[in-house]
Structures are given as structure tokens and as C-alpha cells.
Amino acid sequence: MPKEVKFQGDTYRDDRMFVMNLSNGLLDINSKKKPKFVLVTYRNNINLVATRADHFETKEEAEKYIKSVEFEVPLISNNGSPLLIPDTVDKWKFWMNWLNEKNLHSTLSGYQNVPYRYNSDGGDFKRNNYITLVVDDEGKMIISEDMTEK
Numbered sequence: 001m002p003k004e005v006k007f008q009g010d011t012y013r014d015d016r017m018f019v020m021n022l023s024n025g026l027l028d029i030n031s032k033k034k035p036k037f038v039l040v041t042y043r044n045n046i047n048l049v050a051t052r053a054d055h056f057e058t059k060e061e062a063e064k065y066i067k068s069v070e071f072e073v074p075l076i077s078n079n080g081s082p083l084l085i086p087d088t089v090d091k092w093k094f095w096m097n098w099l100n101e102k103n104l105h106s107t108l109s110g111y112q113n114v115p116y117r118y119n120s121d122g123g124d125f126k127r128n129n130y131i132t133l134v135v136d137d138e139g140k141m142i143i144s145e146d147m148t149e150k
Contacts, residue, residue: 004046007076011046013113013122017074018051019044020107022062025131027055037062038131039107040143048115048122050143053133066107071095 005012013019018041025038036055039062043049056062071091072082085094096106105111105123112127132144 005076008080010043012076013044013046013048014104015075015077015102016044016104017076017080018042019048019073019113020066020070021112021129022059022066022107023112023129023131025055025133028132028134030135033132036133038133039066040131040145042113044113046116048113050145053131053141053143055133063108067092070107 003014005015007017020039020041023038023040025036026033027036027038036057037059039054039056040050041052041054043051054062054065056065071085071094074080075083078084083095083098085091099106110125111123112125112129113123114127114129116122130146132146134142134144136142
């Protein structure tokens, strides 16, 4: 298990307070299932709790969205604020360099974050998580995740 980071009463898996996984999946509304690309955001703590899910028609739409938000993740080392990125640089490239320096993975790398009970490293590139988003009668989204290996 990688080094844990304590912050505001919680134990995190690394400096990032949230991480995301991009997966193939289904959107299930009233038993009508539509294939989607599903982006699940997790609190990056030991339990890796899902906090939101977004779905996209195409992988390209999902990737464009990820490139516009991933670098805004709150960091423990910055007291819960995002990485300070100068206005004069490409934010995505700056973020990717920061991730590489920290030996961390972008959502777009294909790395799937999983609870330690599935993988002692907290994730890997061997998984093909499949997500079903079920929308209940009240319009709330329920996340069902299959964490099988490829």
C-alpha cells in the first residue's frame, strides 16, 4: 500500500483529494439502457468513495471534459486548493508534468483507481471497470461498478 497522507481528519491515498476513472458503461433510465462513456469521481481516501458520475456520448467528449477539469483537483499539499499554474502556460501540460514528477497517473492514462482490497497498489492498468448508472424514480443516480480485470 502506498504512503498515506492525513488531512483534515481523513486518510488519503496521495496528494490529490479526488481522482477519476473513465470507463465504458450504461445509462439505465426506466430500464432503457444506453451505452455511454462514464466518468466517476472518487474522494481519494482509503475507502475511495464515489462522489459523482458524469456520462458522455463519445470518448472524445469525455477526454475534452477531463482535460478542462482534472488540473483543478484540490491538493493536500496546497491546503485543499488546486495546483498553482501560471496563466502563461498550457495548464494541461503543466498538470501532466506535475503528475509525472509525483509518479501519479492522469485519468486519461487508462489507470483505474480501485480500493486497496482489489489491488494493494490502489489501482492498475489491467482493469476494465464497467459502470452502470441507474437513474431512480426521484432522478438520483446510483453507481454500479464491475471491477473485473481485463
